[in-house]
Amino acid sequence: MxxxxxxxxxxxxxxxxxxxxxxxxxxxxxxxxxxxxxxxxxxxxxxxxxxxxxxxxxxxxxxxxxxxxxxxxxxxxxxxxxxxxxxxxxxxxxxxxxxxxxxxxxxxxxxxxxxxxxxxxxxxxxxxxxxxxxxxxxxxxxxxxxxxxxxxxxxxxxxxxxxxxxxxxxxxxxxxxxxxxxxxxxxxxxxxxxxxxxxxxxxxGEFREVDEEKKEGTKKDSIWTTKKLLTTPQVWVHGITLGIQLLFASGLMVQLYPRLLEIGFDERTAGMMMLASGLLALPGSYISGLIDQKIGARKAACTTYVIGALAMVLNLAGNVVCVWLSLACIGVVVGGAANWPASLCIEEFGDSFANGYGIIQPIIQIVGAIGPAFFAMIAGKTGSYRIPYISGAILMIIGLICFVFLAKPNFVKEEEAKYQNQ
The missing domain is CATH 1.20.1250.20 (MFS general substrate transporter like domains)
Incomplete structure (x- = not known):
């Protein structure tokens, strides 16, 4: 009973x-x-x-x-x-x-x-x-x-x-x-x-305790071993494409202060705007969570690629209003970059979340770690912080295209179905 x-x-x-x-x-x-x-x-x-x-x-x-x-x-x-x-x-x-x-x-x-x-x-x-x-x-x-x-x-x-x-x-x-x-x-x-x-x-939600005999056989070992995860292309596709958002967020934040000076803001104003950019990421995180809750992590992740590209366009405009709007947009991307990996893995892997997240998150971290060096190299070669911001917009557009067309939804269920039919 x-x-x-x-x-x-x-x-x-x-x-x-x-x-x-x-x-x-x-x-x-x-x-x-x-x-x-x-x-x-x-x-x-x-x-x-x-x-x-x-x-x-x-x-x-x-x-x-x-x-x-x-x-x-x-x-x-x-x-x-x-x-x-x-x-x-x-x-x-x-x-x-x-x-x-x-x-x-x-x-x-x-x-x-x-x-x-x-x-x-x-x-x-x-x-x-x-x-x-x-x-x-x-x-x-x-x-x-x-x-x-x-x-x-x-x-x-x-x-x-x-x-x-x-x-x-x-x-x-x-x-x-x-x-x-x-x-x-x-x-x-x-x-x-x-x-x-x-x-x-x-x-x-409502939790129902079922008879132990009904529970028997319902819990199966996950097929998502380390080897299975590392040899599944979709794991790498999701890790790399989501990692682009972290690469963008980590790399551009490092370049933000000198970019603000380059635009023409004085050191005091640039410092204040840097602090504001971090604080703007607070509502950015919450807004990302709301979007996730309304439309799901996969669609929500697409929005931050677009917002990231928009942030770069606004910053490149150079006027005060557009720069402040770009800081708000960057805040949403910073928040989203932290939200999507866990949220998407929960949606995809379910009870095997720890298995999938344990591999996908380190892949994302590896890609994200490239960010500061990537944008610093571009700035060093060009002698301007404008070019890295143009590169950031292009990067987010490429990331969006790759995520939409290459990162397949429900790949976990498909792989598990194949395993059960073997």
Whole structure:
């Protein structure tokens, strides 16, 4: 006999997950964003090279890819909650090391570990939990929680500076450690891998418990092994095409400040606009989530290719109104680039989300890591930041065409159907 539980309204206990995931994404952005300010301060304090310290962020990006792959595969067989807690411990130790060490080599090791592990917490493991709690409402959820990324980008330098002035080198990193500790406590007390363990129904919908004998045989091992994923062309197509949006977002943000100076804005105004661009990505993330919830992740991803190209056209116009509109558009793309990978993998892979996301997300990260070097190379060859922005518009149009015509919907179901018919 089936036992029906009462339908819950609102996000219920899911609010704990929303707050946790928001803090997890904030934490994932903290190291790189804080180093924008910390590099100069620590260079003067320790006698290190500020340029070398900045370059360590790129090395940390390679660590992100490795950590994403490792923890993506571990989350297929092991609890994402337990893996996250292990990562939090490593992160706190690494951040402590950043604050106290006077050895440059040790600082470099700590930075790479802190950056990589924090990205595993935010980008890789939190979506695994979200996929189980909100498989259908993931669009708006991802729109909310990824707001932690631009928020941290906008205020991390101020947080570091305030901490450093109050408590010295370690004090600069302590606020970020405190935020991570709060996230870990929320995870321990209120969140489980399966929402039913907390008395919560996925997506707030009606949950029916069926007889155990009816459950037998319904759960099958996923066909999506690492080998299967790596040998399925559509996995690579989705990873590369979605990675173009991350390449665009990461590469153009690096070029934004000098581009604003080139247009004719003074340093103070350009700095203010840079801060505004990060804050504009906050509503950009939420808007991306709303679009996702209304029309689905696949169609929503198409809109951000168009918005990205539009952002470049507006920026190239050069007048104040168009430049501000371009910043708003870039904010939507930055938000979407963080939303679509998880949301689309939830739609496509369903119960095998951890399997698919564990491979597709690292592919996206690899493509995205090329962004800063790609646009910097164009700027260096041409001697202008105008050409990289033209290239950005072309890139997004190419990305849209490739995504629409090459990234096939329902490829997961088709592959699973082939497997069952063998």
């Amino acid at each position: 089936e036992n029906t539980k009462v339908k819950k309204k609102g996000y219920g206990k899911g609010w704990a997950l929303i707050i946790y995931a928001f803090l997890a994404y904030f934490t994932a952005t903290a190291v790189g964003s804080a180093m924008n300010s910390a590099s100069g301060i620590l260079a003067g304090l320790r006698g290190w090279s500020a340029t070398f310290l900045i370059s360590l962020i790129s090395l940390g990006s390679l660590g992100n890819i490795v950590a994403g792959f490792v923890f993506g595969k571990l989350s297929v067989k092991h609890s994402a909650k337990k893996l996250s807690l292990i990562c939090f411990v490593i992160y706190l130790v690494a951040m402590l090391g950043l604050g106290v060490t006077t050895n440059l080599g040790m600082f470099a090791v700590c930075l790479v570990f802190a950056n990589a592990i924090s990205c595993a917490i935010g980008y890789q493991l939190s979506p695994v939990i979200i996929a189980k709690w909100f498989p259908k409402k993931k669009g708006i959820l991802m729109g909310i929680v990824t707001m932690g990324i631009p928020l941290c980008s906008g205020i991390a330098a101020m947080i570091y500076n305030a901490g450093y002035k109050s408590m010295g080198p370690l004090g600069g990193f302590l606020p970020f450690m405190a935020i991570a500790a709060v996230a870990a406590i929320i995870l321990i007390l209120f969140i489980s891998d399966d929402p039913k363990d907390k008395g919560f129904t996925p997506d707030n």
